[in-house]
Amino acid sequence: MNIDIISIAKKERSTYNPLYKELTKMISRFAKVQDIEIFSKDVAKSHTISPSASKQAYTKAFEPYKSKGFCISLHPKGKLIDSFEFSKLLNDKMSIKFFIGGAYGLEEDFLKNSNAVISLGNITMSHKIAKAVLLEQIYRGFSILSNHPYHK
Template identity: 55%
Template sequence: MKINVIIIDKKGKDQLYTPLIEHYKKIAKPFAKVEVIELFDKEIAKAHDISPEAAKKSYTKAFEKYLSNGINIALDPSSKEVDSFDFANLLKDSTTVNFYIGGAYGFEKDFLTKCNKAVSFGKITLSHKLVKLVLLEQIFRGLSINNNHPYHK
C-alpha cells in the first residue's frame, strides 16, 4: 500500500526531526511505502503576508492535485478525536491513503469538505513538524495493529 503525508512546509532536512521520520518510514516498509511530500511555494509565502484566509486558500490550491487518488484524510485539531485502533482502521479503507497537515493557519473549510475524513490527535495544537512525527509513529503503529506486529502491545 502507499501512504502519502502531504504537508505545508518548506523542503529541507532539519537535524531534529528528520532522523526519526526516516526511521519510521524505514520500519514501515514491509507494510507500506510511506512518502512525505512538502509543499511550499512563492504563492503560499505571499498569501501569508495578505491574510489568514488567503493563506488557507493557497494551501487548498497546493493540496488539490493530490485529492483525486485514494482516500483523503485531513489532520485537524478540532475534528473527531481518534485512538490508535480507530486510526489503524483508516489504513484499511484504501490501497492509497493521503494524510494532509495544514499550514500555520490550518485548513480552509472548503478543503475539509473535500476530504473523506478529518481526524484529531487531541485538542492541543502541535507544531506542524511535531504533528508530522506523531503521524509517522501512528502510521507505523496502525500498520502494526493491522498486521499483528508486536510493536503495538
C-alpha cells in the same frame, strides 16, 4: 499500499529527519511512504495577506494531490480517535493521502471534501512534531492490523 503525507512546510533540514527516516523504514514492510512538503511562492505571499488568503493558497497547493486515494486531513477540530480507530482508516486501502495544513489550518470546503478529518490531540504541536506523531501512528496502526506486538 502507498501513503503520501502532504504538508505545507518549508523544505529544510530538521533535527526530526532521522526519526522520520527510521519510522518510514519501519512502515516500509507494510506500505511505501512519500513525504511531500509544499511551500510555493503563492503560499509565502498569502501569509502576508491574511489567514483566509493563506487557507485558499493551501487548498490550491493541495489540489493536484486530492484526485486519487483516501484523503485524510489533520485538523485540530477533527475527530479524536484512538490507535485502534486509526488502524481502521488504514485497512483495505490501496492509497492514502494525509494532508497537514499550514499555520492557518485548512478551508472548510477542503475539510468537507476529505474522506476523513482527524485530530492528533487537543494540544498544539509544530508541524514537524505532528508529522513524527503521524508516522508513528501509521506504524502502530499497521502493527495492530497485523497483530504485531509493537502496539501493546
